[in-house]
Amino acid sequence: MSCKVGIPQALLYYEYYPLWKEFFTELGAEIVLSSSTNKSILNAGVSSCVDEACLPVKVFHGHVEQLKNKVDYLFIPKFISVCKKEYLCPKLLGLPEMVKNSIDDLPTIIDVEINLIKSNSNLHKSVIEIGNYFTSNNKKIDLAFNKAINRFNEYKKLLANGVIPIEAIKVYNKYINSITTLKNSKYKILVLGHSYNLYDEFLSMKLIEKLQKDNMKVITPDTVSIDKINYYASKLPKRMFWSFGRKIVGAAFYLIEENAVDGIIYISSFGCGLDSVLIDLVYRKAKKFKVPFTLVTLDEHSGEAGVNTRLEAFVDMIIWRDSNENNISTHG
């Protein structure tokens, strides 16, 4: 009998879902995905999580609440590091523990530690450990993971070709068969932030889709080549020790310095510790190069009307600024 593994559609789902899906399916497990974020998931998360946690972490709790009675296992790996000498956010480091101490009556949680801070070879150990929940045949696990990696690389190729993950994942889930190809847009907007804020359409209030409807070409850090990201992130006076921070800052610095974007919208969630640093770094750079920058902060009280107004104003400003030959500074 195949067992059911629940994967919450939140936090690192947007980074690694295709990989885990292939892996578990190969091992004969059935994947149960929580639904896309909605009001009741948000409410469930807000009431089970500590008040001080950030919005994405609260939402994650909501997804767990939705899944917990439907599955045999919940997959909440303990992500510490996905790259040498780099960490993820402290809240991700403690995520399995946060969930266990906030929500009662949980099924077994697969909370294998993934820690590549010292060596990439640790990944293999973690993969075997995860696989051992389903089979004791290590060869089979290796085989399944290799297959999964191949599929995951195809997914990443889509991203490298400029397809933003929202669309890539849709293709992946076969919700739609083709990617909506964009008309050639004159304006390029860089939408920055953590993947779990950008691509969760409920949290971001479909901000990316709205921009595209306004005929803006949207670029996100995921669609910028990794070489450029690393090169430009290394220009910081200190090594960026957050993997997602490196991605955000590197992508932003590259596009700003190469004069390749017309504006930047940073989507952050209230109380995000990483963003408080990253926003400051990106904002200073944008100001120096006179690239319009705006910040949208999300929390459980965000209203869509206000966000829409700001978005419209920002888009108008970019078009207007372009038609004015002085390219007036937006930073006062």
Added chain:
Amino acid sequence: MKITFPHMGNTYIAVKAMLEDLGLEVIVPPKCSKRTLELGTKYSPESICLPLKINIGNYIESIERGADTILITGSCGPCRFGFYSVIEKEILKDLGYDIDIIVFDPPDGNYKEFINRITKAVNTNNPIKILKSFNRGRIILKEVDRLFQFSNKKRAYAVNSYEVDKIMQKFSEGVLKVKGVIETKKLIKRIFKELEKIEVDNTKRPLKVGIVGEIYTVIEPYVNLDIERKLGHMGVLVDKFLTPSRWVEHNLTLGHLGLSEERKAWKAAKPYIRTLVGGHGRETVGSAIMYAEKGYDGVIQLLPFTCMPEIVAETILKTVAKDYDIPILTLIVDELTGEAGYVTRLEAFVDLLKRRKEERKFERVLSRS
């Protein structure tokens, strides 16, 4: 070179004495005040955590007094403290200050650069001289921690607890007047003697409360609204898990041998949290458990608003409180924290602890066990 550094509780006493021994001119930033915080808040990113804002305030106030070099420590994540130096440099640059910032980051493989920074900071490249004064600084740090621990105890037992405040006030004024390690040591000794003379009531059975949480908030009295003193006057015996000397002990000496208090906390925390979560998140959980096991009446967790590691710890502390049947109060501070509300919560917590203690006493009487 006129050197300064940010405030962090009592560390200034040791750092000042140590640098003075090395022949440097030291400018201690004025005691943290409302002005410090206001300056810091004005020029820092809005959503950054409180310690950075206070740091910026400290720098500006020191620069106003002529400082031209800032000495700070760093880290390599995952807590955002590791990026303080980068942001702080940018802020000061934007404010137009021409100032040198020397950062002691963990070496990260590059020991030559690390040593360069030390020799630059202390103006000598004689390693024996540096090690010697470092060691003396460490002793001062330990002595000062002992002194404050002693004053906490005195406050809980004293007939008139405000006498302690008077003497400690004398100490913090005196520290700025003395120079170097030897004079500082003498002063500490004198204050110890004065504290000893305070009349105590040994029949008192004070409540015992352990303070855990983010190190800066625990150590810096301005930021935690002088919590030790407030609790002391309520007749509570306070113990802090994190002190500057324990930090040095863990990070620079005993930690590597696995003997420090923090290592013990990791072990205690293990059933609840297996790995690091940055900052002192794991130590917070472990030390709360250790306090519960030692029979403390309650635990208070302190953290600055949006502190990531401590939020993880806060979640877990809820379970710890249940499992060990010990009340745990979480207090979050930022630039908007009002003293009245804060004190009310402290008083309510202490009342709760008192009631619990009494109830337990009478429970036994009635059940005659």
